[in-house]
Amino acid sequence: MQSKMKESDPILEVDNLSASTDNLPILKGISLTVYPGEIHAIMGRNGCGKSTLSKIIAGHPSYNITNGDIKFLGENINSLEPEERSQSGIFLGFQYPIEIPGVSNLEFLRVSTNARRKFLNKEELDTFDFEELVKEKLEIVKMDHAFLSRSVNQGFSGGEKKRNEILQMALLEPKIAILDETDSGLDIDALRIVASGIKKISNAQTGIILITHYQRLLDEIKPNYVHVMSDGQIIKTGESDLALELEEKGYEWTDNFIKET
Amino acid sequence: MVNENLVKDVVKEPYKYGFVTDIETEKIEKGLNEDIIKLISQKKEEPQFLLDFRLKAFKKWQKMKEPDWAALGYKKIDYQDIIYYSAPKQKEKISSLDEVDPKLLETFDKLGIPLTEQKKLTNVAVDAVFDSVSIATTFREELAEHGVIFCSISEAVKNHADLIEKYLGTVVPASDNYFAALNSAVFSDGSFVYIPKGVTCPMDLSSYFRINSGDSGQFERTLIIAEELSSVSYLEGCTAPMFDTNTLHAAVVELIALDDASIKYSTVQNWYAGDEEGIGGIFNFVTKRGKCLGKRSKISWSQVETGSAITWKYPSCLLLGEESVGEFYSVALTNNLQQADTGTKMIHIGPKTKSTIVSKGISAGKSKNSYRGLVKMGRKATGSRNYSQCDSMLIGDQASANTFPYIKSQQPNSEIEHEASTCRISEDQLFYLQSRGIEFEEAVSMMVSGFCRDVFNQLPMEFAAEADKLLALKLEGSVG
Numbered sequence: 001m002q003s004k005m006k007e008s009d010p011i012l013e014v015d016n017l018s019a020s021t022d023n024l025p026i027l028k029g030i031s032l033t034v035y036p037g038e039i040h041a042i043m044g045r046n047g048c049g050k051s052t053l054s055k056i057i058a059g060h061p062s063y064n065i066t067n068g069d070i071k072f073l074g075e076n077i078n079s080l081e082p083e084e085r086s087q088s089g090i091f092l093g094f095q096y097p098i099e100i101p102g103v104s105n106l107e108f109l110r111v112s113t114n115a116r117r118k119f120l121n122k123e124e125l126d127t128f129d130f131e132e133l134v135k136e137k138l139e140i141v142k143m144d145h146a147f148l149s150r151s152v153n154q155g156f157s158g159g160e161k162k163r164n165e166i167l168q169m170a171l172l173e174p175k176i177a178i179l180d181e182t183d184s185g186l187d188i189d190a191l192r193i194v195a196s197g198i199k200k201i202s203n204a205q206t207g208i209i210l211i212t213h214y215q216r217l218l219d220e221i222k223p224n225y226v227h228v229m230s231d232g233q234i235i236k237t238g239e240s241d242l243a244l245e246l247e248e249k250g251y252e253w254t255d256n257f258i259k260e261t
Numbered sequence: 262m263v264n265e266n267l268v269k270d271v272v273k274e275p276y277k278y279g280f281v282t283d284i285e286t287e288k289i290e291k292g293l294n295e296d297i298i299k300l301i302s303q304k305k306e307e308p309q310f311l312l313d314f315r316l317k318a319f320k321k322w323q324k325m326k327e328p329d330w331a332a333l334g335y336k337k338i339d340y341q342d343i344i345y346y347s348a349p350k351q352k353e354k355i356s357s358l359d360e361v362d363p364k365l366l367e368t369f370d371k372l373g374i375p376l377t378e379q380k381k382l383t384n385v386a387v388d389a390v391f392d393s394v395s396i397a398t399t400f401r402e403e404l405a406e407h408g409v410i411f412c413s414i415s416e417a418v419k420n421h422a423d424l425i426e427k428y429l430g431t432v433v434p435a436s437d438n439y440f441a442a443l444n445s446a447v448f449s450d451g452s453f454v455y456i457p458k459g460v461t462c463p464m465d466l467s468s469y470f471r472i473n474s475g476d477s478g479q480f481e482r483t484l485i486i487a488e489e490l491s492s493v494s495y496l497e498g499c500t501a502p503m504f505d506t507n508t509l510h511a512a513v514v515e516l517i518a519l520d521d522a523s524i525k526y527s528t529v530q531n532w533y534a535g536d537e538e539g540i541g542g543i544f545n546f547v548t549k550r551g552k553c554l555g556k557r558s559k560i561s562w563s564q565v566e567t568g569s570a571i572t573w574k575y576p577s578c579l580l581l582g583e584e585s586v587g588e589f590y591s592v593a594l595t596n597n598l599q600q601a602d603t604g605t606k607m608i609h610i611g612p613k614t615k616s617t618i619v620s621k622g623i624s625a626g627k628s629k630n631s632y633r634g635l636v637k638m639g640r641k642a643t644g645s646r647n648y649s650q651c652d653s654m655l656i657g658d659q660a661s662a663n664t665f666p667y668i669k670s671q672q673p674n675s676e677i678e679h680e681a682s683t684c685r686i687s688e689d690q691l692f693y694l695q696s697r698g699i700e701f702e703e704a705v706s707m708m709v710s711g712f713c714r715d716v717f718n719q720l721p722m723e724f725a726a727e728a729d730k731l732l733a734l735k736l737e738g739s740v741g
Contacts, residue, residue, distance in 0.1 A: 086698035116698050
């Protein structure tokens with residue numbers, strides 16, 4: 001599908017990736033290449049392996065890669081720790097952001113940002129300089145400063161959690177962001193804020209993978225490619241109109257592709 | 262896969278105080294009987310009243326039974342197989358620090374407690390206790406200018422016998438419990454503090470307890486008296502070498518606060534905890550109690566308990582004076598096969614008394630960590646209030662945590678509030694932090710520190726930093 005000539009090197013190459021958890025195969029030969037500036041959408045039924053793919057790219061320890069490779073900026077990252085992947089520029093926006101009681105959001109964001117900055121050989125920020133930076137980024141997601149003094153995600157509403165994820169993305173300035181159902185559980189206003197946030201952060205150098213069930217996010221952020229996943233495989237790839245077709249016809253329509261393949 | 266091993270590595274504990282000082286010691290023979298007690302008393306040249314106190318306590322102890330109600334399991338202690346007095350050999354009378362054996366000074370140097378004039382800590386006065394005896398106390402003259410007495414309890418027996426006779430055993434009577442009775446019979450040294458009326462102690466006072474020999478027990482006794490309108494902050498630290506046998510430590514601490522006086526007592530306990538298989542380590546059976554005797558007096562306990570194979574400890578407050586205040590802030594970390602049964606007792610006797618309990622238990626490895634606390638409102642404690650918060654954190658899936666709150670109220674016009682929670686550091690939480698570039702060890706230590714914040718905020722500044730470091734160290738390991 002992605003056969004046209006690209007001017008730059010890919011950011012992410014997933015090559016024939018298979019993975020399992022507790023000896024149960026989840027991914028069965030996934031290939032996906034993301035070039036700078038591209039937006040990819042991954043759609044598919046619950047349980048088809050979308051979230052697993054995102055977690056494996058981020059390095060979740062519960063999954064074993066049984067075959068295939070993940071390359072980031074040309075380097076194989078199969079055995080890198082999650083923190084190394086994050087520091088080098090891979091960002092996973094969680095479907096269900098985790099609550100960390102007792103750890104202040106501000107301190108968490110600062111330590112996280114500094115870990116990335118250290119990797120980039122940038123100066124680490126002290127509390128005061130970080131305050132300045134974070135204030136600026138709060139604008140992007142229209143979050144109140146009071147969020148910073150609370151514990152990480154604790155007591156946040158669904159929408160607040162998702163905005164906090166985008167705030168982290170804004171601070172970390174990743175090369176590639178995989179956003180796992182960032183749109184689910186958001187009302188229309190929150191969806192617009194999140195979508196405009198993603199657009200502000202991304203640029204011609206970054207790649208984005210949107211995992212979603214809904215067209216409405218893709219109305220806001222138009223993908224270059226849409227992939228349909230089923231049972232651990234990508235069964236169809238198309239351009240943005242594939243998502244519209246999918247919305248119209250439902251996933252049952254895609255079941256035919258499996259029979260074909 | 263689920264990274265249990267990784268968690269295990271991270272909570273692996275490097276104990277850096279495990280060295281033994283090679284020094285000639287004077288030890289008496291093993292065993293416990295009246296003659297041994299007389300011998301200890303004689304060695305310390307004690308007055309008759311103290312020998313009587315000891316012998317009476319011993320008689321009571323013989324009739325008592327070792328308590329078995331705590332959620333602890335350990336090999337029976339053979340009380341006849343312990344040496345009850347062990348002291349480094351040195352000159353009979355030491356007039357200055359220059360005469361202290363350099364090996365001892367070196368030991369305390371290594372422990373981060375320099376004692377010599379040139380190196381001593383500038384803002385804290387230290388009483389250094391080595392096995393059964395106090396080696397040195399710094400800043401005595403400076404403190405004396407303010408009327409503050411800070412010395413070993415042995416010296417206090419000699420020089421301030423009236424105060425000892427008046428207060429010793431008035432907060433923790435010899436018959437209080439098995440280990441208090443044992444301590445009352447054989448205690449060898451400890452610290453004594455007296456803050457006169459109206460004096461705010463000009464610096465923090467601190468005792469550092471070091472167990473060096475493997476076969477002798479340590480039985481120290483601390484007595485702190487704060488007269489009207491006075492205040493003091495007292496810090497206590499403890500370490501011991503690594504032996505594969507268990508050493509018994511049974512201390513008694515008594516605090517007395519008169520009208521408008523306040524005592525803040527902070528402990529960082531890092532006795533040797535035994536190895537990963539649970540071999541060795543200190544058995545720590547301690548009775549700590551404060552009496553808020555005066556109106557508006559205040560006693561505050563804060564403790565960070567990270568060491569010992571067994572911890573049995575309930576720093577408590579007797580709130581007698583009207584409007585007196587008791588506080589207990591505790592962090593107890595257990596790892597490997599450590600067991601801790603710790604908590605507090607807040608006994609509200611006077612009217613309008615107030616107490617606060619904040620306890621944070623962290624269990625890693627296969628350890629057992631229990632909070633046990635009693636809040637009692639007596640008949641006269643009208644308008645009194647208590648707030649308790651007991652939180653437990655589990656690391657890994659083999660550790661256990663328990664909370665045993667006991668509440669007794671004889672006063673309907675009083676309030677008792679109790680909150681408890683248990684959480685586990687989950688793989689998802691760790692992955693979340695890691696996926697934000699935060700390394701595994703730092704992620705664990707961030708979560709533990711966050712969990713303990715309420716208590717660390719109560720510690721004196723330098724102690725808080727030390728406690729944070731100590732927890733991080735205890736949770737540090739060979740990751741990656």
